[in-house]
Amino acid sequence: MRHLIIGAAAAATLATGAMAQEVTLGRFFGACEDAGTDTKTSTGEACIIQSIINAASAEIDGVTVTTLPTDWGNYYDQIKASYAGGTPPDVHVMHRHRVPEFAGLGALAEISGDLEAAGIDPADWSENALAAVSYNGGVYGVPMDFHANLWHVNMDLMEAAGLVENGAPVLPSSPAELLAHAQQVKEATGQNYLAADFAQFPIGVRLVLALMWQQDANIFTEDGTATIDNDAARNAVTAITQLFDAGLADPQLNYADSQQSFLNGEAAILVNGTWVVDFYTAEAAKEEVGLDNYYVADFPTLFDTGATWADSHMWAVPASLKSDADKYAAALKVLAFINDHNIDWARTGHMAVRKSVLDSDEYANLPHRSEYTGTAAIARDTPPSERYGAIQDVLNRELQAIWLTGKSVDDALADAEIEVQDLLDR
Known part of the structure; x- marks a missing residue:
């Protein structure tokens, strides 16, 4: 220093x-x-x-x-x-x-x-x-x-779908298993499996980033080369869009609507960050809120290596x-x-x-803390870049074009790579 x-x-x-x-x-x-x-x-x-x-x-x-x-x-x-x-x-x-x-x-x-x-x-x-x-x-x-993306879980919906073991949710370990679990929830409860803000803020970008990192890929390299138009990105996007195509998740939810869907008991999983754990805990304690049995889980590994978006x-x-x-x-x-x-x-x-806080009993005893202790070990990010904000905006626009307007995955990823490379070259 x-x-x-x-x-x-x-x-x-x-x-x-x-x-x-x-x-x-x-x-x-x-x-x-x-x-x-x-x-x-x-x-x-x-x-x-x-x-x-x-x-x-x-x-x-x-x-x-x-x-x-x-x-x-x-x-x-x-x-x-x-x-x-x-x-x-x-x-x-x-x-x-x-x-x-x-x-x-x-x-x-x-x-x-x-x-x-x-x-x-x-x-x-x-x-x-x-x-x-x-x-x-x-x-x-x-x-x-x-802070990082977590999987916020409605344990009642997961229990109804047979996706709870030893008091913890059974989470998918591959894109195929993700689809199978989503179908189980829909068949057992009539509700969607997954909710997230896919239509407003870049939560969808963070989902795709995590799934690319799980394949040991990234959207650009340390030397400033954009790496978006590739199989890792296609695999990541397809893992999500398969849920939309099967009617098991709603791509048109914004941030507020996705939260409300989860709190209403209309989705088994909400992908959102660490910042809402305290709020959802308080909401689940209210009699009038649809979410009753709330659990917090580390982002599951659907590919080879554990990873989740973090900042x-x-x-x-x-x-x-x-x-x-x-x-x-x-x-x-x-x-x-x-x-x-x-x-x-x-x-x-x-x-x-702070180390002194991390080592304290007061920290360890915070609600749900023990349920996502693995998150720190799988936290990932892109290489440092002065253009991060603009790059995130490009990805958010192109990914939303895929699931909101029907733009092809190939065209969206190709266009995103060109624009991101232009930003990195400036």
């Missing part, structure tokens, strides 16, 4: 907290108007993160944190516009896959030398967490989690903030507070990044 010497003014402010500062904070995760400051009882991503932010504002001497309104769907467009206009938030959340883009442009502050003075111990971060916030030898943020959330500070030592010190205090509350954020279902 590269170490920098913190400026004298920043060090003094960190030590004394003498100057009152307003820290603006940009985030996604959804809205929560009544989160309060209790970080232990809030439920769901939006309210848990907002309770941590509210507590930071209430508890850090001389610092007020103001959450800026942002939307998940166009979050990065808003953040880029704020940087372009010279008014980025003092602290903002971002994904690991965006670090090369923002750090590569010099937009983010390199903070490695200032962490310990702010009360953050990077030695307590897991190796993968440190890697997630690192770029070209520098540290450009404070990690908050690892991480982190908190970054604009490089321009370093010119204001007092504001910069206040922003680092907010980062330290969020880092201190890693166990509270892990209540969402996300995987923690």
